[in-house]
Each structure stands twice: as C-alpha cells, then as structure tokens.
Amino acid sequence: MKDLTAPSYTAATASGTPTRPRAALPALCLTQITSWGILYYAFPVLNPQITAATGWSAAATTAAFSAALLVSALTGMRIGRVLDARGPRTVMTAGSVAGTAGLVIIATAPNLPLFTTGWLLTGLAMASTFYQPAFAALTRWWAPDHVKALTIVTLAGGLASTVFAPLTAQLASHFSWRHTYLILAAVLAAVTLPAHALALRAPWPSAPPQTAANADTSRTAVARSRPFLLLATALTLSAFAMYTVVVTLVPLLLDRGYTAAQAAWALGLGGAGQTLGRTLYATLARRTSPALRTAVLIGLGGAATAAFALVPGPYPLLAALSIAAGTVRGNLTLLQATAITDRWGTRHYGRLSGLLAAPTTTASALAPFAGTALAGPLGGYPHLFAALAVISSGAALIAWHTAPARETTRLPLIRRLTLPKHQR
Template sequence: MPQAAMTAAPPFFGWRVVWAAFTVAVFGWGVGFYGPPVFLPAIQAARGWPVALISAAVTCHFLLGAVIVANLAALHGRFGIVAVTRAAALASAFGILGWALAAEPWQLFAATLLSGFGWAATGGAAINAMVSPWFARRRSAALSTAYNGASLGGILFSPLWVALIAVLGFVGAAALAGGAMVLALWWLSGRYLAPTPASLGQYADGEAAGGTAPAGAAALPGRALWRDRRFLTLAAATSLGLFAQIGLIAHLISLLIPAMGAQGAGFAAALATVCAIAGRTGLGWLLPAEADRRRALAAIFALQVCGSLVLLAAGGVSVPLLLIGVVLFGLGLGNATSLPPLIAQQDFAAADTARAVALVTACSQAAYAFAPAAFGLLRTIAEPWLFLAAAAIQAAAAAVVLGRRAAA
C-alpha cells in the first residue's frame, strides 16, 4: 500500500484554536470587562474615595484599551499573537493588583495603563485575530463559539469576584485571579495560538482551499480605510449599538429590583446572558456564508429596539413584560460583537480585515466607555428616558449599518 495512503491526514487544528480563543475570552471579559464594575464598590469601601473618581478610572481603563485596540493588528504583526497575548495576561494580572493596592488616586489611574492593555489584547479584536486565519466559509460559526467565552466570563467571574473579595480581600482576589489568568493564557498561547494553517499544511475550514476576500474588494492602505463608507458606517453603527447596550445593561438590575426584588433582578440579568449565548450561537451556526451580514446586524438592532420598548411598556411594574423585554434585548447582546468581524470579512480585502476589525472595536469601546455615565444622567431626569434612548440609538444603528456600500 502506498505510504501516502497509510498516513492519515492530521485533524483540522482550527477548532482547537477556537476553544483556546474561547478560554482567552472567558478570562479577558471576566477580568477586563466584568471586573471593573465589581472593583468599584470594593475600592470605594476600602478607600472611601468618591464614586465619581473611581468611575473615572473605569472609563480610563476602557479608553486606554481603545487606544491599544486601534493598534492591535500592528502589535500582532510586529511581536506575534503569542507574545502579545502573554503580555496581556501579565498586564491584566499586575493591573488589577494595582487597582487593589492603590493607596492614592494617581496610583489607581496608573494601574489602568496595565489593565487597559490587558483588556484590549484579550477582547473582541484579539479573539477575531486568533480565529479568522483558520476559517473563511465557516467563520460565523467559529467566531460565535469563541465569543461565547465572553458571556461565560460574565456568568463565572461576576459572582466569583464578589465571593473572592469577600473571603480573601481585594488584594488576595486579584492575586489569585490574575495568577490563574497568566498560567492559563501563557500555556494556551504557546500550544494553540503559535501554529498557523500554513505551518501545519492546512487550509481555512479544514478544506482543500482557503477562503478568499469578497469579489472586487480592493486593499485600502494607510488612511484610505477612514475615508471608506463601508468602514465608517460599520464603525458608527457598532459604536451606537454597543453604547445603547452597555448603557442600558449597566442600569438594568437596579431598574428591575423594584418590581422583581434583588434575587429576581439577578435572575433576569442571568437570563439576558443566557439569551445572548443562544442568540449568538444560533445566528453563528445558521447564518449562510453568502448572507448579507449587515442586514442581519440591522435585524439584531431592530430586535433590541423592540426589547427596549417592551421594557418601557412594562412601566417598571409588569414582571411578564419586563422578562419579555429582557429576553428580546438579551438575544441581541452577543451578536453586536460577533457580527462586525463577519461584516468586515465580507466588505474588505483580506489584508485589511484585521485592521478594520481592530479599528471598529476601538471606536465602539471608546464610545461605550461613557455609556453608563450618560444613561445615569438620563436616569436622573426620568427613568423612562433610558428605554427611549436605547430604542432610538439602536434604531439609528440599524439605519446606519444599512447605509453602507460604496464601490470598492
């Protein structure tokens, strides 16, 4: 029998990369995204600093992360995805330890330099950079699976942070969680993120040929991307959509407590997260490769408009309507991060996709950093304004994402 027939082809490595990226997302969101809202009351209780001051540090954390995200593709190109991911794990660990040890406000803001970098290099753009080289036709399913690590990070880490801080104190909790993140991501990066399809003799999707850029997509070097209508509409729509999502979610539990009680509000928040996973997974696996992904994102925004209006109609008292609103809004939560990279794949040349995704992520992160404060201001005027604002902003996002196509 010929030697070639006796040698079995190695299994497709791409799905192992997906699960490694999933784990990175669990830690990245669990520490860098869901951590700061828990850190805020812990720091306030320990130091007695004004909430406004600590909130400003949280905003600084996300804004600094946005600056790093905008340059993430260049960092990956220069240092490699393994080195950048390992550096991010170290930065996150030392950054959150700095939050816990800060004795003066300036030390807290200095710590955000590290934590912001760690969040940026383990967030949405980083996950896309890890997974995308391995998938073209099936990228939607692969990214939706990897991004579900973000939702799991919220489910696991939000209560875990509270429990660890209660038992070990903030410093002990930061040291334990940060150490676990470093150990896990250091090994995963070297084992699963170092190989490339070419180094293993494989192709995208595990098939005989890799995916290609959409027909007619031309490269946009330098600043040409910033003048492209497709990029501008995608960045604006994503920024608007996530601004509305983060702004409403930041206040949702406290808005639900009067009607549902603290335990019921916590259940509703968990329900929103479960719906986010279900919505992202369902769309990721069922969306055809040739489908217009901008229309899919517009439909997601429209679904959240309906959710916001149902929450408004509940009047803060109707529990069934509140739950329906949470479900409708929650179904769109995950897709606001997983669909933009897929739209970029469809709209841009392969050489521009990673940079476009990083810049879109940076723009949206810079926008949503201010969302909790902006929605808090609306809440001081009248609570119904939060739901009206969320619905109006999501409707605008849907309109913007459809106003896309300039000739390439």
C-alpha cells in the same frame, strides 16, 4: 516520547485553507473566559468593597475602570497592525503579562493615582487579550469557516460572568479586596500565559493577495470609504444604546417596584439570551446580506429597548424581554466580529477591526456615566430607554447603507431585491 508542549497543527488543504492549530480554539475559549472574567467582570463585584475600605468615591474608582476601556479602544488600532503582520501569539502573551502586572498594581496601590495607573495598564491587556485579537486569529486561521469558530469562542466568552462573578464574590467573602485581586492575578497568569504562549504557535498565514477583483480594498481606501464610516457610526450608536440599557436595567426595574433580586435575575437572563443568540448567528449570516442583517439586528435591539420603556410588567413579560434583548446582543457581538470580512475580506482584518472597535469601545466605556447622568434630565429611566430606542432606530437606518457597492453584484436576486434601490 512525544513532546507534549510541541504545537500540533492540522494540515493545510489543497484548496489553500490555512494551517490550523488544533489547540488554538479550545485555548482561546479558556482564555476568553478567564480574561473577561478577571479583567472586566471582577471589578463591579469588588468595587463596593474597594470604596468602603479605601474611602475613595465610587465615581473615582469607576472612572479608573472606564479609563482602562478607553485605553483598550485607543491601543486596539495599533495592536490590529501587529496582528495582521505577525499573528496573535506575541500580542496575547504580552497582554497576559500586562494584565497580571496591572492587577498587582491595583491590588497594592496605596492611593488613587496609582490605582488608576494599574487600570491604564490593564486597559492595554484588555486590548491584547479580549475578543479583537482572538477574532483576528480565528478569522485568518479558520477562513472560510471562521463564523463557526467565532461562534464557539463567543459562546465560551459569554460564560465569563457566570464563572467569575460568583467566584470573585466568594473570594471577597473570605479575603480583602486586595488579596482577592492578587489571587485573581495569579489565576490569570497561570491560565492565560501558557495557553497563549504554547497554543498559538502555528505559522501565521499570509494575507490574501491583492488582485484586480479587490484592488479597491486597500486598508486606507476601506477606512476612508463611506460604507466603513457609516458602519462605524451605526455600530457606535448601537453600542452606546445597548450598554446603557445593560447598566440601567436594574435601576429601571427598581423604580418600577421590583425587588433587587428580581432585577438581578432579569439582568442575568439577558446573559442567557446572549448565549442563545450566538447559536443562531451562523444561520442568519447564510440567509441575509451584511447590510440587511446589520440594520435588522440593530433595529430589533431598539425595539426591545422601546418595549422596556413602554411595558411596566408583569415580571414574566419583562424577563422574556430581557432574554430577547440578550439574544440580539449576542448576535451583535458576532456581527461586529464578521463585519469586516463580510464586506472587505480578511486581508487587513486586524487593522480594520481595531479601527471599527475603537469608537464602539469608547461608547461602551461612556455608557455607565451617560446613562445615570441623562436619566434625571430626561424625566426618569423609562424616558431614558425611549431616547435610547430612538438612537438605535437611527443607527439601524444608517446601517442600511453600509454595503460596499460591489457587494450587491454577488447576491442572489431575491436578496438584491431586499436592498435599497441605489444598492442593487
């Protein structure tokens, strides 16, 4: 009888395409939905019940959650090195264990310091199970067709809130927040542990060899290069603006007289827009250079933010704007996933993507506090959105200069002409 637990692989092609584990892509789709849904999206659903039951302040519990995101940013750089050398199986399986343990600590914590400790461990799990290691796996295994695989897994990941936010709310209506987290911890372990341990066992392809053509793309050289530093700056500013918009859209609409249900629907429609945007990215990637599409997408995000600042209604127009903004956000997720390979190849993808993700993850962690804190001094949420639009515009200008010097020599003439003169 055939061993159903044995890994099944596709054969490597004569052209050198890496061996691909057939089970990896569906497994990563499933684990991204589960990991994001439980480790990230369950918290905002449960936090009101947590604060009501414990007496801890919402600021304190949210700070613990943000600390997890900061740990994820810092540890992602080290995890990237391991991914480059050994592949995703050990990292993501260990992340499943850490996430399960972290949730158990959170659920049973008798005081705020232990609650925070649980979130710090969960932050390590986030770095080990979220998009970064999944992207590293698919980029190495699926090259040169990795954009299609990345699109599929991000489409699945986009369903995390759709699946787990209502499921968490339903559980919380029947159980305490502690029992709800224990149930979710069991689900996380049952789904992600076997999937990561069994489906990611394919041989890890060797890194592309260093050649004369890419001799300037050593990890250190790239990380210290002007294009990389500008790219990190642009994506960090964009992430700060984007996540601040997400967390303050509901207050903006409430201040303009819309109901809580209307505001929630507008936010949810942004999630639908993200799914739409991710289906369009492959076409955009084929027709534009990396620097051009980075600048255009960040600029479009800024334009959508400015529209929210300037347009008070009617509601259908605001709903359409939310979908448009979500479409841009969906593209930006894939843009960051492919930013390294588009410019410097796959050789040091794990390490470089970890470096690139660290400041953007930090910015997303700070966004909830910064948005609320800045709205008052700036004169209200419309003025906050206007300021965020200015930040996005600056990021788009920076992104225009993120092409490595050699990139333009490979572009068709019509695409070279779209670049700044000094980059042609």
